[in-house]
Amino acid sequence: MAEILVPKIGMTMTEATIVEWLVASGDSAAAGQSVLTIETDKTEIEVEAPVDGIVRHGAQAGEVLSCGAVVGWIGGESGGATPPSGVVAARTPSAAATPIGGRRPASPNARRVADELGVDISVVDGSGPRGRIVTADVKNAAATQHSAAPAQDEVRPAQRGTAAAHFTARRLGLTIADVRPDDRLITRRDVELAAQQRFEGSRENSDLTTNDATVERHPMSTMRRTIASRMMRSLTEAAQLTLNMTVRMKRTVALRDEISGYLSAGDVVPSLNDFILRATALALVDHPTMNARVDGDHIVVANDVHVGMAVAVEDGLIVPVVRHADRLSLTQLADATRQLASSARSGTLGRDGSVGSTFTVSNLGVEGIDDFTPILNPPNVGILGVGRLRDEVAWSDDGQPRREPVLTLSLTWDHRALDGVPAARFARSIRDRLESPIQLLV
Structure with missing residues (x-):
């Protein structure tokens, strides 16, 4: 039988949580068919069957496994597939799958909204592909739940929790019974x-101010813990x-306005950030040591x-x-950035959507920031910070004063990989292209 493994998506991924088996143990699946969904710290990913055959489960929803771990097997003829010796199949073909907490296929945003609205997602009917629950399904269920009081004799299973709740409880040394005595999911x-309350109950009050001020303590989400860990690793390693470098943007702004006049209704107009991404991608081709990572005593150039x-x-x-950004035209780049940003915000970014960058651009200009110090996104050796478009006197x-739009580029780089002069030349290469933007159209 062929093994079904937890895939490693990106160099920083170390483990994943099983969200849902999409094929019951004992049922058949074709090569390339999605058989289960796993959750990393960034997104949900569907794992495909490597070959045709009968699926056997080796782990259940809510379990956390390392990259490369075996979650199940596939192979054999119908009715004759058995896991390797010593492994018991999770269920028979006729048994309905009941993951911990009734976990069902749902978008990450739908699960978040369900938590906020107090909706039991295990009883929500999904309208998405293959019955996947989407945000609208949760909101409709919430409206129905609030408009109709439950029957008096209705009995709900006590102490039920989502797969993530069970997993988090195990990690924090709790059980679901420790959380709340009622029967809500x-x-x-x-x-x-609950963990926060238990921790605060055992603490002395010495961490409060002398004025007896109260504080609020909020547990970090999985994403926030991951960001914190990566940023500390970045700063220490x-x-x-x-x-910083000032860029005169008069010509780029004028070119953008001119391009928008030629586009049809519905076409994506390149933003100033798209111009900057295009200039950066071309500069990376000219300065390959910025398109690299440090691996021990080696500099690995992509x-x-x-x-x-x-x-x-x-x-x-x-x-x-944005993959192969240097090969994309300005309008192709604009389409790609819109689609990627939309997928990121909706929680639908695919398997390859957030891994494998060779350089990073961070724009805080939209928040009114003039300049800042961006922190490297490991394992990249460079990151470009973009400030707001502002007017200065030129x-x-x-000898006459005039108003001219400018912005500041803030380049952070890893001095292990390259020194100040090549870093400055890379930044200047970006600036020169933005101050003469006709180069970005060829």
């Missing part, structure tokens, strides 16, 4: 709050230095240019990756 957030762009999402940050040849 327990979520991961409920477990985190890399020799980071930042330089042959392909995959530019990550930081996108703010609820309670965190995701870096979708002087004409005859």
Whole structure:
């Protein structure tokens, strides 16, 4: 029988949680068919069958396994497939799958909304592909739940929790019974709050201020813990230095306005950030040591240019990756960035959407920031911070003042990989293309 393994998606992924088996143990599946869904710290991923055959489960929903671990097997003829010796099949073909907490296929945003609205997602009917629950399904269920009081004789299973709730409870040394005595579906957030209350109850009050001020303590989400860990690792492992460079954007702004006049209704107009991404991608081709990573005593230079762009999402940050950004035209790049940003914010970013960047761009200009010090996104050796477009005074040849739009680029780089002069030349290469943007159209 062929093994079904937990895939490793990106160099930083170490483990995954089984969300849902899409094929029951004992049922058949074709090669390439999705057989289960796993959850990483960034997204949900469907794992495909490697060959045709009968599926046997080796792990259940809610279990956390390392990358490369065996979650099940597939192979054999119908009715004759058996797992390797010593492994008992999770269920028979006729038994209905009942993961911990009634976990059902649902989008990440639907699960978040269900937690917020107190909706038991295990009883929600899904309208998405293969019955997948989407956000609208949860909101409709919430409206129905609030408009109709439950029957007095209705009895709900006591102490039920989502798969994430069970997993979080195990990690925090709790049980679902420790969380709350009522019978409402327990979520991961409920477990985190219970752990927080238990922790605060055992603490001395010495951490409060002398004025007896109260504080609120909020457990970090999985995404926030991952970001915190990666940023601390970045600051402790890399020799980071930042330089700033002012770019005169008059010609780029004018070119963008001119391009928008030629586009049809519904066409995507390239943003200033798209111009900057395009200039950055071309500069990486000219300065390959910035398109690299440090591996021990080696500098590994990537042959392909995959530019990550930081996108703010609820309670965190995701870096979708524009693959082969140097090969895309300005309008193709604009289409790609819109689609990736939308997928990141909706929680539907695919398997390859957020891994493999060779350089990163982070734009805080939309938040009114002039310049800042971006932190490297491991294992990249460079990240470009983009400030807001602002007006400054420039002087004409005859000594007259004029208003000119400018912005500041903040380049952080790893001094282990390259020194200040090549880093400055890379930044200047980006600036020159933005100040003469006709280069970005060829």
